[in-house]
Amino acid sequence: xxxxxxxxxxxxxxxxxxxxxxxxxxxxxxxxxxxxxxxxxxxxxxxxxxxxxxxxxxxxxxxxxxxxxxxxxxxxxxxxxxxxxxxxxxxxxxxxxxxxxxxxxxxxxxxxxxxxxxx
Numbered sequence: 001x002x003x004x005x006x007x008x009x010x011x012x013x014x015x016x017x018x019x020x021x022x023x024x025x026x027x028x029x030x031x032x033x034x035x036x037x038x039x040x041x042x043x044x045x046x047x048x049x050x051x052x053x054x055x056x057x058x059x060x061x062x063x064x065x066x067x068x069x070x071x072x073x074x075x076x077x078x079x080x081x082x083x084x085x086x087x088x089x090x091x092x093x094x095x096x097x098x099x100x101x102x103x104x105x106x107x108x109x110x111x112x113x114x115x116x117x118x119x
Contacts, residue, residue: 014035017031053103060097071101073088
């Protein structure tokens, strides 16, 4: 179930790349296309934090074999239930190739009247 426009977590489609993004985004995290230029969006982007950044490189084991890979992204809630699971990319590695994978989570404070937590 998706959130209604104007509520924290509401989504929309990026007009540039068609990725599903947060309704509040001023820049698309997928294609980096600019979506808003108002002062509030610029101020919000400046307060973004990145609480998770992971980068790793893979290379195939020694030998002449070609290896395939799948990058799978999984997000779980506090109870350990999988909220989303998605194949982000697939490919193959020749014996002399490598791939570097980066995962980054960006957070910004939700704003607006509906962003306040109800007690």
